[in-house]
Amino acid sequence: MSQTNRSLKSKTAVADSDDPVLQWVTFQLDEETYGINVMQVQEVLRHSEIAPVPGAPDYVLGIINLRGNVVTVIDTRTRFGLPSSEVNDNTRVVIIEADQQVIGILVDSVAEVVYLRSSEIDSAPNIGTEESARFIQGVSNRDGELLILVDLNKMLTEEEWGEVAQI
Amino acid sequence: MSFDLDEDILQDFLIEAGEILELLSGQLVELENDPDNRDLLNAIFRGFHTVKGGAGFLSLGHLIDTCHGAENVFDTLRNGGRELSSELMDVILQALDTINEQFAAVQAREEMQPADPELLAALTILSEPGTHMPGDSGAEVTQADEAEEVAESEAEKPTAISGEGGVDDITDEEFESLLDELHGVGGETASTPPAAAATPAAEQAAGSDNDEMSDEEFEALLDELQGVKPPAQPAQEPPAAPATPAAAAADGEMSDEEFEALLDELHGSQAPSSVQPATSEPTAKPAAKPEPKPAAAKPAAKPAAKPEPKPAPRPVAPPAETTVRVDTRRLDDIMNMVGELVLVRNRLLLLNSNFNDEELGKAISNLDVVTGDLQGSVMKTRMQPIKKVFGRFPRVVRDMARTLNKEITLELIGEDTDLDKNLVEALADPLVHLVRNSVDHGIEMPDERVKAGKPRMGVVTLAASQEGDHILLSIEDDGAGMDAEKLKGIAIKRGILDVDAAARMTDEEAYNLIFAAGFSTKEVISDVSGRGVGMDVVKTKINQLNGSVRIDSEMGRGTRLEIKVPLTLAILPTLMVRVGKQAFALPLATVNEIINLDLKLTNTVDGQLSMIVRDKAIPLFYLNLWLNKGNNPNFKRDEGHVVVVTLGTQQVGFVVDALVGQEEVVIKPLDRMLQGTPGMAGATITSDGGIALILDIPSLLKRYAKRSIKH
Numbered sequence: 001m002s003q004t005n006r007s008l009k010s011k012t013a014v015a016d017s018d019d020p021v022l023q024w025v026t027f028q029l030d031e032e033t034y035g036i037n038v039m040q041v042q043e044v045l046r047h048s049e050i051a052p053v054p055g056a057p058d059y060v061l062g063i064i065n066l067r068g069n070v071v072t073v074i075d076t077r078t079r080f081g082l083p084s085s086e087v088n089d090n091t092r093v094v095i096i097e098a099d100q101q102v103i104g105i106l107v108d109s110v111a112e113v114v115y116l117r118s119s120e121i122d123s124a125p126n127i128g129t130e131e132s133a134r135f136i137q138g139v140s141n142r143d144g145e146l147l148i149l150v151d152l153n154k155m156l157t158e159e160e161w162g163e164v165a166q167i
Numbered sequence: 168m169s170f171d172l173d174e175d176i177l178q179d180f181l182i183e184a185g186e187i188l189e190l191l192s193g194q195l196v197e198l199e200n201d202p203d204n205r206d207l208l209n210a211i212f213r214g215f216h217t218v219k220g221g222a223g224f225l226s227l228g229h230l231i232d233t234c235h236g237a238e239n240v241f242d243t244l245r246n247g248g249r250e251l252s253s254e255l256m257d258v259i260l261q262a263l264d265t266i267n268e269q270f271a272a273v274q275a276r277e278e279m280q281p282a283d284p285e286l287l288a289a290l291t292i293l294s295e296p297g298t299h300m301p302g303d304s305g306a307e308v309t310q311a312d313e314a315e316e317v318a319e320s321e322a323e324k325p326t327a328i329s330g331e332g333g334v335d336d337i338t339d340e341e342f343e344s345l346l347d348e349l350h351g352v353g354g355e356t357a358s359t360p361p362a363a364a365a366t367p368a369a370e371q372a373a374g375s376d377n378d379e380m381s382d383e384e385f386e387a388l389l390d391e392l393q394g395v396k397p398p399a400q401p402a403q404e405p406p407a408a409p410a411t412p413a414a415a416a417a418d419g420e421m422s423d424e425e426f427e428a429l430l431d432e433l434h435g436s437q438a439p440s441s442v443q444p445a446t447s448e449p450t451a452k453p454a455a456k457p458e459p460k461p462a463a464a465k466p467a468a469k470p471a472a473k474p475e476p477k478p479a480p481r482p483v484a485p486p487a488e489t490t491v492r493v494d495t496r497r498l499d500d501i502m503n504m505v506g507e508l509v510l511v512r513n514r515l516l517l518l519n520s521n522f523n524d525e526e527l528g529k530a531i532s533n534l535d536v537v538t539g540d541l542q543g544s545v546m547k548t549r550m551q552p553i554k555k556v557f558g559r560f561p562r563v564v565r566d567m568a569r570t571l572n573k574e575i576t577l578e579l580i581g582e583d584t585d586l587d588k589n590l591v592e593a594l595a596d597p598l599v600h601l602v603r604n605s606v607d608h609g610i611e612m613p614d615e616r617v618k619a620g621k622p623r624m625g626v627v628t629l630a631a632s633q634e635g636d637h638i639l640l641s642i643e644d645d646g647a648g649m650d651a652e653k654l655k656g657i658a659i660k661r662g663i664l665d666v667d668a669a670a671r672m673t674d675e676e677a678y679n680l681i682f683a684a685g686f687s688t689k690e691v692i693s694d695v696s697g698r699g700v701g702m703d704v705v706k707t708k709i710n711q712l713n714g715s716v717r718i719d720s721e722m723g724r725g726t727r728l729e730i731k732v733p734l735t736l737a738i739l740p741t742l743m744v745r746v747g748k749q750a751f752a753l754p755l756a757t758v759n760e761i762i763n764l765d766l767k768l769t770n771t772v773d774g775q776l777s778m779i780v781r782d783k784a785i786p787l788f789y790l791n792l793w794l795n796k797g798n799n800p801n802f803k804r805d806e807g808h809v810v811v812v813t814l815g816t817q818q819v820g821f822v823v824d825a826l827v828g829q830e831e832v833v834i835k836p837l838d839r840m841l842q843g844t845p846g847m848a849g850a851t852i853t854s855d856g857g858i859a860l861i862l863d864i865p866s867l868l869k870r871y872a873k874r875s876i877k878h
C-alpha cells in the first residue's frame with residue numbers, strides 16, 4: 001500500500017505510570033469532535049478505493065484490502081445518523097480493533113491524540129441524535145470544546161443485536 | 168479430591184479422552200462382529216479405564232461413574248465371566264452415548280448430568296458374571312469369579328454411599344500416572360503406584376487401603392511438584408508385593424500396569440516401559456499361583472499375561488516423539504500467509520509478462536515452483552484421513568439396522584484418503600444423512616431381499632478416493648434402487664413438479680428430485696428419516712463446499728451416490744469477471760461455458776429472459792442489475808458475455824460486462840458484520856492488488872432471481 005500509514009500505537013505515552021491518563025484519538029464528524037481510545041486504533045489510512053458489497057447493510061461502505069486482509073469499512077456518518085458528505089482530501093479511514101474484529105471507520109478528518117485523566121471525563125449529557133447517543137461513553141470539556149468519547153464496542157455490536165432481533 | 172480445574176490439564180484430558188471415545192465407538196461395533204478378539208476387548212477396557220482415570224483426576228464424578236460401570240462390564244467380559252450379546256452391546260453403547268454426552272458437557276464447561284440410574288444398574292448387573300460358562304470347570308470358575316466380584320463390590324460399596332470415596336482407590340493410582348504423563352517424570356515414580364497398590368491390598372482388607380495409598384502418593388506428588396527426583400527405592404518394592412495371594416489385588420494391579428502400558432504407548436516415554444515388563448511379570452504370575460483352585464487361576468492369569476507382550480516390543484525401539492500437536496488456528500494462519508504468498512507470486516507473474524526480463528523471469532519461475540511446493544506442504548499439514556468421519560458409520564449403521572430389523576454390513580473403502588480438515592468436518596453431516604438414507608430407503612427388509620433372489624444381508628459401501636484435485640466419495644447400496652417414475656409421481660403430488668415437466672425429465676434428473684426441499688418418499692415419518700429435510704440440506708451443504716452430487720440408480724440393483732468435493736477449501740479456482748467497475752469471482756467448478764451475448768438468441772419465456780444454448784433454453788440474468796444497482800449509466804443490454812453455470816442439473820446464464828480470466832484465489836471470509844450477505848461467499852485480493860467479491864451462486868439466485876429456480 002502506498003498510503004502514508006501513521007501507526008499510533010507505537011507512540012509512547014509521556015504520562016507517569018501511576019497517573020491514570022488515557023489517550024484518545026480525536027476525529028471530526030460533521031463539526032463535532034469525537035475521541036476513541038488509542039489502544040483500539042490500529043492505524044489511520046487515507047481514503048482509497050472501497051469496494052462496495054452488494055446486499056450489505058447501508059452503513060457498510062464496502063471492503064478494502066489492508067495488506068492482504070479484507071477489512072470492512074463502515075460509514076460513521078450513517079451510523080451516527082448524520083447526513084453523508086463528499087469524500088475530500090481530509091477524509092480518513094481509521095482502522096480500529098474492537099470486540100475481536102478489525103473494522104475501518106470513515107471519518108471527515110483525524111486531528112490528534114489527546115491525554116485525558118479519568119477524572120476529566122464526564123458522563124454524557126443528552127447530546128447528539130439518538131442514534132449516536134447510544135455509542136457514547138462520556139464527554140470531556142477541553143478548552144471550552146466538547147470532546148465526545150465513543151464506545152467502539154457498542155458501536156460495532158449493539159446494532160447487530162438489534163438487527164438480529166428484528167429478523 | 169478437590170482440585171481447581173486446571174485449564175491446561177483439562178485441555179489435555181479433553182483431547183486425549185476425545186480421541187479415545189472416538190476410537191471406542193468404532194471398536195465396540197468391531198467387537199460385536201468379532202466377539203472373540205481379546206486384544207480388542209482389552210483395548211476397549213483400557214479405553215474406558217483411561218477416560219475414567221482422567222475424569223477421576225479432574226473429579227468429574229458422573230463421568231467416572233458411567234465409565235466405571237462400562238469398565239466393570241468389560242472386566243467381566245475379558246475374564247470370561249460373560250458372553251458378548253447384542254443386548255449387552257446395546258447397554259454398553261448406551262453407556263458410551265451417556266459418556267459422550269457427559270464429555271460434551273465437560274467440553275462446553277457445563278454441569279454434566281448424572282447417568283440414568285437404570286443404565287448404571289444395568290451395567291452393574293452385566294458386570295456380574297453370567298451363569299453360562301464354556302468348559303467343564305465352569306462352575307468353579309464362576310465361583311471364583313463371584314468371590315472376586317464380591318471382594319470388588321465390597322471395595323466399591325463406599326461408592327454407593329459416599330459417591331466419591333470408592334473411586335479413589337483407582338483414581339489415586341491413576342492420578343499418579345496422569346501426573347507422570349502430564350509432567351513427563353522419569354520411570355522410577357511410574358512403577359511406584361502398583362507397588363503401593365499391591366502391598367496394602369494384600370495385607371489388609373480391600374476396602375481400607377485408601378488412606379495409606381494416598382499418603383504415599385501424596386508424598387510422591389509433592390516430590391514431583393517440587394521437581395525432586397524421587398528416590399529409587401520404591402522401584403524395588405514391587406517384587407515383594409506379589410508374594411501375597413490375592414486375586415482381587417492382582418486384578419487391580421493388572422489394570423494399573425495396563426494403564427501404564429497404555430500411557431507408554433500413547434506417549435512413547437521410554438523409561439517406564441523398560442521398568443514395566445520387569446515388574447509386571449513377577450507380579451502377575453505369583454498372584455495367580457497360590458490360588459487353591461487351578462481352574463480359577465486361569466482367568467486371572469490370562470489377562471495378566473496379555474499386557475506383557477505389549478510393553479515388551481516397545482523398549483526395543485524407543486519411539487522418539489515424531490508428532491506435534493498444533494493448534495488449528497496456527498495452521499490457519501500459516502495457510503493464510505501461504506495464500507498471501509501465492510497472490511504475490513501471481514502478481515509477480517503478471518508484472519513480469521510486461522517486462523520480459525529473462526533474469527527476472529528465471530527468479531520468478533523459481534519462486535513459482537517453491538511457492539507451489541510450500542502450498543502443497545502446508546496443505547498436507549491440514550490434511551486428515553477421512554477415517555475420522557467414516558469411523559462413526561459402523562455405529563450408525565448398526566444402530567439403524569437393529570431398529571429397522573434389517574441385516575446390513577457396511578464396507579469402508581479408502582479410509583486413509585486425506586482431505587482438508589475443514590472438509591472432513593463439513594462432510595460429516597451430509598454423509599450421515601446419505602448413509603442413513605441408504606440404510607432406511609435403499610436396503611430392503613431381509614425377507615424381501617430373499618424373495619428378490621438377493622442375499623439376506625444388505626451391503627452399504629462407503630468409499631473415498633482422490634481423483635486429481637478432487638475427492639470422490641461414493642455411497643453405494645445393493646438395495647431396491649430408485650424408481651424414476653415413482654419419484655416423478657411423488658413430486659407432482661407434492662406440487663414440486665408439474666406433469667409436463669415430469670414427462671420431459673430424464674431419469675437422472677428425476678433422481679435429483681430427492682434433493683428438493685420437502686420431498687420425501689416415505690408416507691410415514693419415522694425417527695430415522697422421512698421429513699424430507701435431510702437431502703435438501705445435503706445438497707446445500709455440498710454446494711457450499713463447491714462440490715457436486717450425482718446419483719445413479721438401477722431398479723432392483725441398488726443406488727450409487729457420488730459426491731465430488733475439491734481437495735481443499737482454502738484455495739479456490741475462479742473465473743474473474745467484471746460487472747460495472749467491480750471485479751467478481753465465480754467458482755470455476757460451477758462454470759460450464761462462456762458464450763458471447765447474442766440478443767437474437769434470447770427470448771422472454773413466461774416473463775423470464777432466457778437464451779437458447781444448444782437447443783436448450785436456459786434462464787439468463789444480467790448481473791449488472793443485481794450487483795451494480797444505481798450506478799450503471801453505461802449499462803447496455805446488448806453487450807457482454809454470458810457465463811453459463813451449472814447448478815445440479817440446471818443451467819443458468821449470467822451476463823457480465825467483461826471477462827478477466829481464470830485465477831486461483833484465497834477465500835477471505837467477510838467480517839462478522841458482512842457475514843451472511845446474500846450472494847457473497849467471501850472476498851479475495853486479486854493479482855493486481857485490488858479486491859474482488861466471490862459470488863455464491865445458489866444464494867445469489869435465491870436472493871435476486873424473482874422466479875425461483877428449480878434445482
